[in-house]
Amino acid sequence: MEKEVAIITGAASGIGQAIAIALSERNICTILVDKNPCTETIQQLTGDFFEHNGDINSEAFIDEVITNTIKHFGKIDILVNNAGTCGRSSLETMTLEEWTRDISTNLQSTFLFIQKVVYPHMKEQKYGRIINISSISGMNGGAISEGETVGRSGPAYAASKGGVIALTKWVAKEIGFLHITCNSVAPGATETGITKGVNYEISNQPINRMGQPSEIAAAVAFLASKEASYITGQVLAVDGGLYM
Template sequence: MSQFDGRTIVITGGADGISKRTAQLMAERGAAAIVIGDINADLAAQTAAEITAATSCAVTATRVDVSDPESIAALFTTAIERMGRLDVLVNGAGIMRTSTIEQSDAAAWDLTCDINLRGTFLCAREAFTLMKPRGYGRIVNVASVAARIGGIASGVEYAASKGGVVAATKSLAKLGGPFAITVNAVAPSVIRTKMTEGTAYSAAGIPLGRLGEVEDVAYAIAFLASDEAAYITGTTLDVNGGSYMN
């Protein structure tokens, strides 16, 4: 497939998990260049090298802390220096806590919302400044089934942050529409990643009878980021094996 022929892409949280598989998939499908931004610079560099070696895509990595506005601005400066333009942004960076409400506090709330929600907004804002003059752009935000049902084992702050991502996606889609910038989100349920290791999640109650894999979400992201989804914007695509049906 050549869904992303010549496209230039920024993916946050791309060192591992869903975002890593998304980067691999987009590279395999013809992307010209990808910049992976992740707080774990060493792992991001390793991922970039793996994808570059396996495909014809030029993948580079840079450290970004999406809770820090200056770090976000630097990510997009680096992306333009290396790629010249930006076609696609995948907001994949995020954290999840499984603390009880008694264990949670203002600091946990602020950190989770700074990374999951404010970071998504600030990255989208930077992308808008680069996409609007060209009259083209694709932004895909990673939300969660927690935004739909209030979470399964995650903390209140996580569900709230992802609910905010769903709402922000709609608002950004309205702002991007006149410039042919689509903004959508995916809402995965339990996906087998390092983030969910050691939790009590199970396939009980999932009609398809299994936990999700990173590929399940990566394929959905790739669709929304492609021109096949050119007339879809402001939507949140549920990727959950049927555990939540809208």
């Protein structure tokens, strides 16, 4: 059987690294995309891979990733839009530069990757799985801070992740007839570099602990599978039961 091919953005560490490992364990060829070297991820892969280092805010770089993926593997079956930034400035102090960074990295790059992977590649093969990593912040506006802003994900992060969720649903309606699904996984408080040093209030969660990247990756792997062929436009919260 011909191996599937997956593009994973933000694959150098954290959730993206865990997703790349999980897909590789399922005999899927992984295209690792990150501004930083994916050395630690590569050491844990069990299958074929290709690495691209660059800025996903650059349309030219996105074109390069897709062109080289088609050149080396001939197709793209799975797209995981995971790369992201998280500014923690308050509404009062956030600068336009900070706002633009989160909106561009989290939302604009997701749009561009989807557009350029679907047309023409997934459209021509009439098959594909798109999974966008959003966040509980995109569903509930982020944690209640009670006047404290340090550590709380900022308004640009919440807005961008909410946008990812809306985009996911829009795309699902647009391309379902092509046998391409588009879903989102929304992590809650998860132990990654982005959350390091942040004190999350998790005592009120039904599962009162931090999540692990591997738990997010397991949800992504399911949505990327053929078994998930009748699931689209959904947001799967992996959050210890916080949002229900």
